Amino acid sequence: QVQLVESGGGLVQAGGSLRLSCAASGRSFSTYAMGWFRQAPGKEREFVAGLSSNGARTSYADSVKGRFTISRDNAKNTGYLQMNSLKPEDTAVYYCAATNMPIATKWSDFHSWGQGTQVTVSS
Numbered sequence: 001q002v003q004l005v006e007s008g009g010g011l012v013q014a015g016g017s018l019r020l021s022c023a024a025s026g027r028s029f030s031t032y033a034m035g036w037f038r039q040a041p042g043k044e045r046e047f048v049a050g051l052s053s054n055g056a057r058t059s060y061a062d063s064v065k066g067r068f069t070i071s072r073d074n075a076k077n078t079g080y081l082q083m084n085s086l087k088p089e090d091t092a093v094y095y096c097a098a099t100n101m102p103i104a105t106k107w108s109d110f111h112s113w114g115q116g117t118q119v120t121v122s123s
Contacts, residue, residue: 009117022079022096030074038092
């Protein structure tokens with residue numbers, strides 16, 4: 001298994017940007033596809049973005065396409081989520097996750113999760 005720790009969350013005004021990081025330790029991060037999910041109060045956890053192990057394939061939720069970019073640096077065992085043009089509806093706890101699948105969008109396909117980082121977007 002791989003251990004994941006998110007960072008980079010915070011409070012930002014609408015229209016602003018944040019970059020989340022996901023630091024991995026344990027088994028080689030480069031062998032796993034990764035994903036970002038988010039969960040707002042009272043709502044189910046939802047898929048945000050996914051990335052294959054070599055970074056060649058990406059997948060995004062419609063709600064973040066064109067605004068968010070997922071990436072990874074396997075040499076640093078770190079994944080990223082660049083979030084631009086943030087909206088109040090992006091407010092949530094953001095989680096990174098790892099999967100053995102080539103790429104995935106369902107939370108049940110991911111076997112390792114971080115503890116989450118809070119993102120709050122004010123209007």
